[in-house]
Amino acid sequence: MKRNHIIFAMAALSFAVSACENNRDNALPGATACFLAEGVLESAPFYVVDEDPAVTLRVFRSGYYAESLTVSVRSSESALETYNSENATAYKALPQSAYRIEPERITLAGDERSGAFQVIFDPMQLVGVEDPENLVVPVELLSDGNVSAKRNILLVHPNLEQIAVEIDEAATLFYITGENTYVNNAANAWDQTLTLKLARPFEADGTVALDCSQAALDAYNASHGTAFRLAPEGVVTFEAGALTIAKGETEVRTTIHVDPAKVGDEPCAVPVRLTSDYFEVAPEKSIYLLHFAPTTRENYLPINRYGWQCETTHFANSNNGTLMIDGKPGTYWDAPYRPDGNMTNPTGADAPPYSYKLDLRSVTEICAVALQARASQAKRIGAGYIEVSSDNLRWAKVAEFDNDESLQSNTEVGPFVYWFEPTSARFVRVTITRSNAPRNGYGFSEVSVAETFVYKPSDAPCPQRLAQSGWSADTNSYHNASYSVAKLIDGNVSTYWHTAFNGSSVSQDHMFLPFTVQIDMAAVQRLNGIEMWRCDNNGSIDDMKAGSFWVSETGDTSDWKNSQAWTQNGNWTKVGEFNFEKGISICRGPFCYLFPETQARYIRILITESNNKNTVRDCAQIAEIYALR
Numbered sequence: 001m002k003r004n005h006i007i008f009a010m011a012a013l014s015f016a017v018s019a020c021e022n023n024r025d026n027a028l029p030g031a032t033a034c035f036l037a038e039g040v041l042e043s044a045p046f047y048v049v050d051e052d053p054a055v056t057l058r059v060f061r062s063g064y065y066a067e068s069l070t071v072s073v074r075s076s077e078s079a080l081e082t083y084n085s086e087n088a089t090a091y092k093a094l095p096q097s098a099y100r101i102e103p104e105r106i107t108l109a110g111d112e113r114s115g116a117f118q119v120i121f122d123p124m125q126l127v128g129v130e131d132p133e134n135l136v137v138p139v140e141l142l143s144d145g146n147v148s149a150k151r152n153i154l155l156v157h158p159n160l161e162q163i164a165v166e167i168d169e170a171a172t173l174f175y176i177t178g179e180n181t182y183v184n185n186a187a188n189a190w191d192q193t194l195t196l197k198l199a200r201p202f203e204a205d206g207t208v209a210l211d212c213s214q215a216a217l218d219a220y221n222a223s224h225g226t227a228f229r230l231a232p233e234g235v236v237t238f239e240a241g242a243l244t245i246a247k248g249e250t251e252v253r254t255t256i257h258v259d260p261a262k263v264g265d266e267p268c269a270v271p272v273r274l275t276s277d278y279f280e281v282a283p284e285k286s287i288y289l290l291h292f293a294p295t296t297r298e299n300y301l302p303i304n305r306y307g308w309q310c311e312t313t314h315f316a317n318s319n320n321g322t323l324m325i326d327g328k329p330g331t332y333w334d335a336p337y338r339p340d341g342n343m344t345n346p347t348g349a350d351a352p353p354y355s356y357k358l359d360l361r362s363v364t365e366i367c368a369v370a371l372q373a374r375a376s377q378a379k380r381i382g383a384g385y386i387e388v389s390s391d392n393l394r395w396a397k398v399a400e401f402d403n404d405e406s407l408q409s410n411t412e413v414g415p416f417v418y419w420f421e422p423t424s425a426r427f428v429r430v431t432i433t434r435s436n437a438p439r440n441g442y443g444f445s446e447v448s449v450a451e452t453f454v455y456k457p458s459d460a461p462c463p464q465r466l467a468q469s470g471w472s473a474d475t476n477s478y479h480n481a482s483y484s485v486a487k488l489i490d491g492n493v494s495t496y497w498h499t500a501f502n503g504s505s506v507s508q509d510h511m512f513l514p515f516t517v518q519i520d521m522a523a524v525q526r527l528n529g530i531e532m533w534r535c536d537n538n539g540s541i542d543d544m545k546a547g548s549f550w551v552s553e554t555g556d557t558s559d560w561k562n563s564q565a566w567t568q569n570g571n572w573t574k575v576g577e578f579n580f581e582k583g584i585s586i587c588r589g590p591f592c593y594l595f596p597e598t599q600a601r602y603i604r605i606l607i608t609e610s611n612n613k614n615t616v617r618d619c620a621q622i623a624e625i626y627a628l629r
Contacts, residue, residue: 030063030067030145030146031061031062031063031064031067031068031069031108031145031146032061032062032063032145032146032147032148033059033060033061033069033071033108033141033143033145033146033147033148034059034060034061034062034141034147034148034150034151034152035057035058035059035060035141035148035151035152035153035154036058036059036060036114036151037057037058037154038150038151038154039154039155040091040136040154040155040156040157041055041057041154041155041156041157042157042159043055043121043156043157043158043159044159045159045160045161046121046123046158046159046160046161047123047160047161047162047202047203047204048123048124048126048127048160048162048206048277048278048279049123049203049204049206049278050123052120052121053120053121053123053158054118054119054120054121055118055119055121055156055158056116056117056118057073057116057117057118057119057139057154057156058114058115058116059071059073059106059108059114059115059116059117059141060113060114061108061112061113061114061145063145066110067145068107068108068109068110069107069108069109069143069144069145070105070106070107070108070143070144070145071105071106071107071108071115071141071142071143071147072104072105072106072141072142072143073101073117073139073140073141073142074101074139074140074142075093075096075101075137075138075139075140076138076139076140076153077093077138078140079138079139079140079152079153080092080093080136080138080155082153083138083153083155090134091134091135091136091138091155092131092134092135092136093135093136093137093138094129094135094136094137094158095125095129097122097125098121098122098125098126098129098158099119099120099121099122099125099137099158100119100120100122101117101118101119101120101137101139102117102118102120103117117139119137119139119156121158121160123160124277126158126160127160127162127276127277127278127279127280128280128281132158132160135157135158136155136156136157137155137156137157137158138153138154138155139153139154139155139156140152140153141153141154162279162280163198163199163200163202163279163280164198164199164279164280164281164282165196165197165198165199165206165208165245165274165276165279165280165281165282166196166197166199166274166281166282166285166286167194167195167196167197167272167274167285167286167287167288168194168195168196168197168251168285169192169194169195169288170284170285170286170287170288171288171289172224172287172289172291172397173288173289173290173291173400174291174293174385174399174400174401175260175290175291175292175293176292176293176294176295176401176418177260177263177292177293177294177295188260189257189258189259189260189261190257190258191255191256191257191258192255192256192258193253193254193255194210194253194254194255194256194272194288195251195252195253196208196243196245196251196252196253196254196274197250197251198245198249198250198251198279199250200250201247201248201249201250202245202247202248202249202278202279203247204247205244205245205246205247206244206245206276206278206279207242207243207244207245207276207277207278208242208243208245208252208274208275208276208278208279209241209242209243209274209275209276210238210243210254210256210272210273210274210275211271211272211273211274211275212236212270212271212272212273213271213273214230216271216272216273216287217229217230217269217271219271219273219287220269220271220273220287220289223283224396224397225389225394225395225396226396226397226398226421226423227421227422227423228267228268228269228289228291228420228421229266229267229268229269229421230268230269230270231262231263231268231269231270231290231292232262232263232264232268233262234259234262235258235259235260235262235263235268235270235290235292236256236257236258236259236270236272236290237256237257237259238254238255238256238257238272239254239255256272258270258290260292263292263294265294265297266294267291267292267293267294267367267419267420267421268291268292268421269289269290269291269292270289270290270292271287271288271289272287272288272289272290273286273287274286274287291399291420293399293418293419293420294419296417297368297417297419298461298462299457299458299459299460299461299462300367300368300455300456300457300458300462301455301456301457301458301462301592301594302453302455302456302462302590302592303360303364303366303453303454303455303456304590304591304592305325305327305453305454305585305587306580306584306585306587306591307361307584307585307587308325308358308359308360308361308585308587309322309358309359309361310322310324310325310333310356310357310358310359310452311356311357311359312333312354312355312356312357313344313346313355314335314336314344314345314346314347314349314354315333315334315335315336315343315344316334316335316336316337316338316341316342316343316344317334317341317342317343318342319331319332319333319334320333320344321333321356321357322586323450324356324449324450324451324452325358325451325452325587326451326586326587326588327451327493327533327534327587327588327589327590328451328536328588329372329375329413329450329451330375330450331450332374332448332449332450333356333448333449333450334374334446334447334448335349335352335354335432335446335447335448336349336350336444337440337442337444337446338440338442338444339442339444350442350443350444350445351435351439351444351445352382352384352432352433352434352435352445352447353384353431353432353433354431354432354447355429355430355431355432356429356430356449356452357427357428357429357430358427358428358429358430358452358454359426359427360425360426360427360428360454361426362426363390363424363425363426364424364425364426364454364456365422365423365424365456365457366388366422366423366424366425366428366454366455366456366457367419367420367421367422367423367455367456367457368417368418368419368420368454368455369386369399369417369418369428369430369452369453369454369455370414370415370416370417370418370451370452370453370454370455371414371415371416371418371430371449371451371452372413372414372415372416372449372450372451372452372453373412373413373414373416373448373449373450374413374448374449374450375413375450376410376411376413377410377413377437377446377448378408378409378410378411378412378413378414379403379405379408379410379435379436379437380435380436380437380446380447380448380449381403381416381432381435381436381447381448381449382402382403382405382408382432382433382434382435382436382437383400383401383402383403383432383433383434384400384401384430384431384432384433384434385397385399385400385401385430385431385433386398386399386400386418386420386428386429386430386431387428387429387431388423388425388427388428388429389425389426389427389429390424390425390426390427391426391427392426392427395429396423398420398421398423399418399419399420401416401418402434403436405436408436413450415451415453417455422456422457428452428454430449430452432447432449435447463528463529463592463594463628463629464628464629465531465626465627465628466521466525466527466626466627466628466629468489468490468491468626470521470522470523471489471519471520471521471522472489472519472520472522473485473486473488473489473517473518473519473520474517474518474520475497475507475515475516475517475518475561476507476510476515476516476560476561476562477499477500477507477510477511477515478497478498478499478500478505478506478507479498479499479500479501479502479504479505479506479507480504480505480506483496483497483498483621484497485497485517487623487624488517488519488622488623488624488625489519489624489625490624491624492624493533493536493588493589493623493624494536494623495536495623496535496536496537496621496622496623496624497517497621497622497623498535498619498620498621499511499515499617499618499619499620499621500617501617501619502616502617510561511616511617511618512617512618513607513608513609513610513613513618513620514564514606514607514608515606515607515618515620516560516561516564516604516605516606516607517604517605517607517622517625518555518560518602518603518604519602519603519604519605519625520555520601520602521600521601521602521603521627522601523601524553524599524600524601525599525600525601525627525629526597526598526599526629527551527597527598527600527627527628527629528594528595528596528597528598528628528629529592529593529594529595529627529628529629530549530575530576530592530593530603530625530626530627530628531589531590531591531592531593531624531625531626531627531628532578532589532590532591532593532622532624532625533588533589533590533591533622533623533624533625534580534587534588534589534591534621534622534623535588535621535622535623536588536623537621540612540619540621541586541588542580542581542582542583542584542611542612543610543611543612543619543620543621544580544607544610544611544619544620544621544622545579545580545581545582545609545610545611546577546578546579546580546607546608546609547577547578547605547606547607547608547609548574548576548577548578548605548606548608549574549575549576549577549578549593549603549604549605550567550572550573550574550575550603550604550605550606551572551573551575551598551600551602551603551604552571552572552573552600552601552602552604553599553600553601553602554571554601554602555571555601555602556569556571556572560604564606566604567606572604573598575593575595575598576593576594576595577593578591578593579609580611581611582611588623589623589624592628594628597629603625603627605622605625607620
């Protein structure tokens with residue numbers, strides 16, 4: 001940016017005045033006023049404690065001695081626009097509350113060739129202004145006579161020298177409250193000392209203060225892309241009032257008291273923001289923020305993982321990220337665990353950090369991420385953090401976890417849920433920063449994750465599975481006893497029902513769509529959801545394409561195996577639909593279909609479309625059906 005700084009020594013000023021006086025007889029008739037300086041006039045450095053720091057604006061008049069001239073100056077937006085236009089700059093006008101101009105006017109008569117105005121700054125009004133380097137006082141020279149068209153505008157820039165102050169411990173810390181097994185438990189109150197530090201000693205006493213208000217949290221959320229909520233009063237307390245950093249000193253300490261017992265059962269945060277009217281607060285070290293999340297919550301809903309994608313840059317063999325969203329706890333993502341073999345290891349790493357990224361396919365409001373460890377290898381998830389993004393560009397950290405290796409058990413595999421405030425996101429990134437497993441024989445620190453889930457907020461508790469005891473099931477098509485309809489309600493998502501598909505099938509008369517399944521829950525139940533799992537065979541997981549769920553309190557005596565007239569008899573209510581496109585997802589479940597609570601004894605599943613059809617048969621499979629309440 002172009003800036004013409006003018007620095008005047010007394011000799012230069014004396015020369016300019018004397019030169020003009022020596023040529024006074026050559027001056028044209030009619031007094032003309034002008035500024036001696038031009039461009040941008042920089043003030044001498046001053047501090048916030050200085051009284052009335054000023055910049056002197058010298059004015060000169062030409063013309064005969066007999067003539068007099070009255071001049072004044074004013075702040076002028078139009079003058080600023082003119083200067084910016086002519087010099088390709090982008091200066092902005094300083095708020096008028098930050099300065100005053102004295103005197104109001106000057107009369108130059110007789111042999112008075114020059115006079116002076118002063119722009120006097122109020123340092124306290126300059127503290128905290130945005131973009132101080134481009135803020136100026138645009139001054140325009142006015143007169144009852146002539147004014148030089150080339151020297152009638154000055155820009156005055158205040159050179160407030162501020163000393164930066166910061167919170168030495170500034171950070172964002174995540175805690176999980178309440179009783180939990182081994183994740184950084186924050187159940188007890190504690191005290192934390194904060195050091196408020198200056199970059200260098202100051203010439204006078206200066207004050208700073210701490211702010212835990214909603215405004216402080218709003219500022220944090222705006223700069224970090226988060227949606228944290230303010231914690232209840234009393235979670236963090238400290239001695240009120242200003243803190244003084246004494247003249248010649250560089251720091252002052254204060255103690256805050258943290259009481260997690262007052263957090264409640266919702267995720268929340270306490271911002272401890274540093275403020276000062278005397279010093280410039282370093283923005284990157286201005287907030288010490290504590291985020292608290294509960295161990296458990298009731299009000300949430302699982303998000304169906306159909307069609308999700310998972311991207312990993314480091315993995316072993318074929319154990320890549322898709323295995324964390326396939327609904328099979330027996331499969332898992334493995335980070336590289338040896339220097340040779342079929343390892344995808346672009347950085348040659350032998351230890352964390354390792355990251356993976358989920359794409360939920362659309363922006364969704366979410367409130368938690370859950371990790372399930374590999375069977376008997378829970379210690380391979382030691383510590384890490386979770387970030388979310390709506391655009392895959394700007395990321396916000398919403399949770400951290402740090403498992404105590406001495407308390408962690410390899411057999412407790414979770415899933416472990418990490419809660420945060422509801423936020424809109426399409427992408428979720430999980431970074432494992434430490435493994436608690438000992439290094440293996442190759443010297444590698446191993447990391448494995450079996451499943452990753454994401455939850456969304458709800459106004460009601462998450463529906464739970466109803467016991468399947470006493471249930472029975474029937475269908476118009478099944479292959480044989482190994483794939484009978486009873487497999488739908490056996491509590492095992494690894495077994496599945498399969499429609500008739502060849503000449504050895506039991507149901508030779510129902511080889512083609514539509515297929516119907518009926519489940520009798522033995523008694524009328526209150527329910528508000530159905531959970532379905534697809535079959536555990538990747539070769540045929542996409543066979544079933546589309547269908548619908550129906551419920552009835554009384555059932556009927558219609559020939560439902562051979563006709564769909566029952567859908568119109570008024571005894572059945574459609575409560576959900578499903579549609580699985582071929583090749584979109586290997587996730588087998590769970591897929592939850594929720595609806596307003598209703599009374600029902602019977603569930604029917606009408607399958608109307610298949611991704612695996614030919615002239616001999618149509619195929620469909622389901623692994624398990626649960627009723628939810």
